[in-house]
Amino acid sequence: MSDALRLPALDPASLPELRGSGYPEPYKSRMGDRVKRRLGPALGLTQFGVNLVRLGPGGQSALRHWHTHEEEFVYLLEGELVLRTDAGEQVLRAGDCAxxxxxxxxxxxxxxxxxxVAVYLEVGTxxxxxxxHYPDDDLLLRYQxxxxxxxxxxxxxxPLHKDGRPY
Incomplete structure (x- = not known):
């Protein structure tokens, strides 16, 4: 019997590492050391996304944002991260979720x-x-x-400016 995984299973390390961000500048360069492996599409999932994310020291998951229709969930596997929300900041450690x-x-x-380095799973509809919407920046993202x-x-x-002009 072979040790190689086959769908519906996979080894995340077999997927390409995606670095950087889809944000326009000047925001893209603020993400720092962020690497994602898109697990959901590789497994054929279409109704929600799943990413394995590695966030190096100084890295950010995203600009501070919220979604009109989508829900998000994160589960911290390794390390420590600061969660910033409207209520302030709190520290998340391995085993914590939001x-x-x-x-x-x-x-x-x-x-x-x-x-x-911190490692977490992010899941979103x-x-x-x-x-x-990005309350701290002149940015609005629409999906198409x-x-x-x-x-x-x-x-x-x-990517749009908050007044609707494209970047």
Whole structure:
């Protein structure tokens, strides 16, 4: 019997590491050392996303934001992160989790202020009508389906200024 995993199982290390961000500048460069492996699409999941994220010292999960239609959940596997919300800051350690209901207007963000890498799972629903709002920055993200050459479509972010002008 082979030790190689086959779907519906997989080894996350077999997936490509995605670095950087889809944000426009000047925001993209603020993310720091953030690496994601997109587990959900690799497993054929379409109704929610699952990412394994490695956040190095000084890294940020995202700009502080909230979603109109999507819900998010994070579970810290290794390390320590600071959770920033409208209520202030609190420290999350391995084994802690946080959830962000859709439409509540409470911006959230994870920041690695420590000296070691933190690793967490992020899970989120997908809704084509979603918008992500960024209370601290001049940014609004809308999601759209973009046709692909193979006949399928792919969900992409459309970055806008808060007044609706594109970046």
């Amino acid at each position: 959830g962000y209901p859709a439409g509540n207007g409470d911006g959230h963000q994870l920041v690695n202020r420590g000296d070691s 997908r809704d084509d009508d979603d918008e992500a 389906q973009v046709a692909q050459p193979d006949g399928g479509s792919r969900r992409e972010m459309l």
